[in-house]
Amino acid sequence: MNETLQKKVELLNSQMVVNQSSDQSHISHRFFLPEGIESLTISFSYSPKFVEYGPENQEIVRKAFDFYDDKLAKNKKVIKDFSPFKNLLTISIEDTIGFRGNCHRFHPEGYEIHVSDENSTPGVLNREMKSGMWTITINCHCILSETCDVQLIVHGTQSINQDKRWYNKPFEDIKKIDFTTNKESKIPSKNSAYSWKRSEIHCHTNHSDGVQTVEELVSKANELNISCLAITDHNTMSATEKLEQLEATYGVKLMRGIEWTTFYGHMLTLGYDQLTAINWSNVGPTSIEESIQEVKKEGAIVGIAHPYQLGSPFCTGCYWEYETLNLDYYDFIEVWNGENPHISRINKAAFETWTELLNQGARIPATCGRDWHVNETSKQLAFLYLYLPENPTIVDMRQAIKRGNSFVSMGPQIEFNAANEYISGDVLSVHNQDQINVQVDISEYNDSYAIVIDSNVGAVYRNDCEGDIRQAVEVKTNIDSQQVTWIRLLVYSDRRELIAFTNPIYFEAETYES
Incomplete structure (x- = not known):
């Protein structure tokens, strides 16, 4: 999957079959352009290009003649002059900035479109090849055949190593x-x-x-x-x-x-x-x-x-x-x-x-x-x-x-607070306080378990319990010269599996400028 310097990378390969119901519709393909892509080559083809007048399209042609001039439908020479009819599909391009261009032209064979910061194919703007989500849209102007095979392949010329699938x-x-x-x-x-x-x-x-x-x-x-x-x-x-x-x-x-x-x-x-x-x-x-x-x-x-x-x-x-x-x-x-x-x-x-x-x-x-x-x-x-x-x-x-x-x-229901009013998620100022009173209540759990008051400096309290408890614990705000910046409660089952935890109560040591 890893592409090397100045290699062509296939970014999109789409093959599809469209029919007359796709006439006058737009079919968009979105893909990610990685960092380091210096240019794109878009290969686009569809078949058939030419369509003879026949059972698969005569109703569409007849309705068109009726709309424009009903006398034309009776004139076989006019139909012969227009035959063979053409399927017409073109390409539009959007980059991360916006609409970049359209190649509205009929090619008897497939064709390539080049996109870069300069020397792009006529119809496409020259500007920065910016990484991000790009869109190539197949514009179905006219489909007169019963079905039409379409192929769209996009290659990029890459200047740096880039893994396309995982980031x-x-x-x-x-x-x-x-x-x-x-x-x-x-x-x-x-x-x-x-x-x-x-x-x-x-x-x-x-x-x-x-x-x-x-x-x-x-x-x-x-x-x-x-x-x-x-x-x-x-x-x-x-x-x-x-x-x-x-x-x-x-x-x-x-x-x-x-x-x-x-x-x-x-x-x-x-x-x-x-x-x-x-x-x-x-x-x-x-x-x-x-x-x-x-x-x-x-x-x-x-x-x-x-x-x-x-x-x-x-x-x-x-x-x-x-x-x-x-x-x-x-x-x-x-x-x-x-x-x-x-x-x-x-x-x-x-x-x-x-x-x-x-x-x-x-x-x-x-x-x-x-x-x-x-x-x-x-x-x-x-x-x-x-x-x-x-x-x-x-x-x-x-x-x-x-x-x-x-x-x-x-399972366990928890009440965990500091200084009697600060709960999980709160920030408690601990300026000039050596320790904080922390209340732990556990209820609605009948098995044996262990509670741990955890912190940024490790566990500051541990106790084995059974059934409902209510405990008051004094927690130091500075341990071994390390400031305690948060505490949370962990509850472990008798199998030493974590079964409950709180979000932290944060301790903030306020400082004052002299």
């Missing part, structure tokens, strides 16, 4: 990732009018590749005591056209979402202000940030889904291949995906990456998602618990996910 590994160099850490509010979130609500933010219906209908999904969510549900079909929002009616019937708060399913990674987009449609196919392997900005204009938040899931050809586009240089574009990372998430190798990799990002100073929340495709399962499920008011709005749900006012659990 980047997720978060390949964490130390190079930029992020902002001073945007969070330091106002505590704990509120007596709020509670932890069971939620699911990654699910599919028969509007994409899910088995269940929308109503069957929402009904099952109600049965599972899910309070908030985001419907995230692949590249479509059509399943969310009648949310209000379903909410009234089943008592589940519903949120519009889409799982952007690109060739180079999947992205959860949640909480759109209204029903909308955004064309995912505009996205190449280097242009995801532009699409994220487009999504956020619609009010939605954005998270990376299952970044380490095996990708093409096993699970098309599931592996996160986008170069992630600025974390501020993303509002969360799905670190637990699927059923039985606690024993998944890919989830462990995502959890470890999330921890590394936290240790680098990033403040990005983690979520879980069942990736719900089938209602019935015998496997264990995890749920995302959001801190919400009794009757939450979409804005409330978006904010809880984005701030990290949430925890993930396969």
Whole structure:
């Protein structure tokens, strides 16, 4: 797959058969132009070019003559003068900037079109060969034959090594990732009018590749005591056209979402202000940030889904291949995906990456998602618990996910706060404080388990427990001359499997200029 210096690279090869129903239509082909392509050669041919007057086209010809001049249809000499008729198909080209040109000409044989920053074929603009998504459109001006065979092949002359199929590994160099850490509010979130609500933010219906209908999904969510549900079909929002009616019937708060399913990674987009449609196919392997900005204009938040899931050809586009240089574009990372998430190798990799990002100073929340495709399962499920008011709005749900006012659990219910009022996702100023009182409550779990208060300097507290507990722990803000910048609660089963975790509470040591 790896191409070498100054080699021709095949970027597109399409062969098709069109018929008379494609007359006066446009058939577009989108492809990605990698970095280092200096020129394109577009080979285009179709057959037949010439069409004799006969049974396959006489009705079309007769109707045309009737429209223009009904006397012509009776004049056999006129038909003979026009014969043979011509199929006419041409090529239009769009690059990342816009429309680049059209080659509107009839060639008895196939022909080649050259595209470069200079010396392009007449009809095509000379300008920069910019990497990104390009479109070549076959313009079907006239098809008079019963069928027409079409071939379109695009080659690029490449000046650098480039692997066309796979691009980047997720978060390949964490130390190079930029992020902002001073945007969070330091106002505590704990509120007596709020509670932890069971939620699911990654699910599919028969509007994409899910088995269940929308109503069957929402009904099952109600049965599972899910309070908030985001419907995230692949590249479509059509399943969310009648949310209000379903909410009234089943008592589940519903949120519009889409799982952007690109060739180079999947992205959860949640909480759109209204029903909308955004064309995912505009996205190449280097242009995801532009699409994220487009999504956020619609009010939605954005998270990376299952970044380490095996990708093409096993699970098309599931592996996160986008170069992630600025974390501020993303509002969360799905670190637990699927059923039985606690024993998944890919989830462990995502959890470890999330921890590394936290240790680098990033403040990005983690979520879980069942990736719900089938209602019935015998496997264990995890749920995302959001801190919400009794009757939450979409804005409330978006904010809880984005701030990290949430925890993930396969059973235990968690209360985890610092200084009695700061919960997961909050930022606590620890200026001139040697230690912080942390409260840990575990309920609704009868088996033995272990709790760990984890941090950027490692575990700061551990205890073996059974049944409901309430514990107060004093956590130092500086350990072995290292500043504690975040803490989170981890819960392990008696088999030493992680079964629940919170998002961090962040500690910020304020400094004052003299």
